[in-house]
Amino acid sequence: MGIIGFYLRKFWMIVKNEVLVLPSRIIVFLFFLLLLLLPVFTQDPYLLRILILASIFAILAASWDLLSGFTGQMNFGHALFFGVGAYTAALLNLHAHLPPWVSIPLGALGAVLAGLIIGIPCLRLRGTYLALTTLAFPIILMGIIFAIPGVTGGELGITGLERLARSRVTNYYITVVLMLVLCTIMWKITDSNTGIIFHAIREDELAVRSSGINTTRYKLLAFCLSGFFAGIAGGLYAHFMRIAGPSTLEVSMSFQVVIWAVFGGIVTIYGPIGAVFILYPLLEFFRFWPEYRTLMFAIVILIILLYMPEGLLPWIRDKIETECPRCKIRNIATRKTCRICSAEIE
């Protein structure tokens, strides 16, 4: 009994001293709680469906941020990983009869392979050339898929996949928990030494190379990691929609990921996730006026980016938190002194 009390007290101390002191952490905490507890209050299948798709796309947008935001390898063809993941999972499920929990990781491995295949030639390119070359890969794959309709189903895609789970609530929990876990892993990666090297490669690749770090290896690692997470998103999408079609490889899919990430603020893993959870339901909400849906969507994005060029979430974070000038620890904006070193904050 005593040991449980000890751990409970320890947990409460962590929550009180690490989470409740910063509004951004409180928001993240509430976001986790809300997502996990939502089916208790409502089981509206439409709402759950929107949130499931939003979590799948959140994984995708965060993985784009890992590659293009952190490592600076502008990838305009992120749909390639998504599509490879979806098609691999679908083919394995349909022909080898593997259950979703095997076919989705194998689909992600397929996407890692795709990341290696496009990563190796793209290492020589930079800037605009890299962006436009990566844009070409999903289009090439789409042409191949259209050309062999016997295997891939052509324009109709592969249908009749196994469900993730029987009920919608179980589906919801699988995708949401997987999203939270994967995004936490991504955020941890960007916070680790590897993440710092990714940062440095974006800022100044030559300097990183001259300090004895094999940038080639790290850039390939970024491609593979990003491909892995995007592949999982693709496999989840295929199994949730029960179809893997060419729409997963479209150019608009690649650009949508970029729009989400830029809207939420790149070089922050939480930015793209928050952006997807704002924009995806917003697009559904605008259905009350269907003819002007995409127009209103575009106007919202343009206005937000006009006034918050760094993205929505970093802007909000800067409003509610300030950085201590002495120890660089973040504080809530209402404090006059730093919570760690008690230096004055102006």
Added chain:
Amino acid sequence: MPALVKGYFTILEVKVFYQQLLTFVVALIILGALRLLLMNTKLGLAIRSTAEDREVANLMGINESRVAMITMGISVGLAAVTGSVVVPLTTISPFMWMHPLIMMMAVVVLGGLGSIKGSFTGAYILGFAEALVVFLIPMGSFLKGSVALSIMILVLLIRPEGLFGIAFEEER
């Protein structure tokens, strides 16, 4: 859309419409004029130096934001001219932007950024590649984009700056 000039003639049993010939000549004239503008005028020099290094161009007394605006205007104007010229040759649909967008990027990257000659050559290589694939390979019309883009990627593997591109100094 009615053609601007009607009628056609035949070379080697291939029908060539006068409209197509007109489009071809207009394209050549515009490319030539653009090259003249970029290489032989003060404005062209300003545009090229801004591309090379914005800050230094600014220090040399070039109003870089104005140059950027003029460049943007010229490029958008040329795109609009292309659109209006292509109207009599194709059907118009709301989704007709997709294929030209991709092919345009592929052409420019293949030829090398910052080179009119490169774009010209790249456009011909990719155009003929697409046409050949459509006629020679079964199911080729699906593969035409793939083959053209694969050519682009192969060229970039050998020459990362494109066929005629200028390798800019890496910015530090």
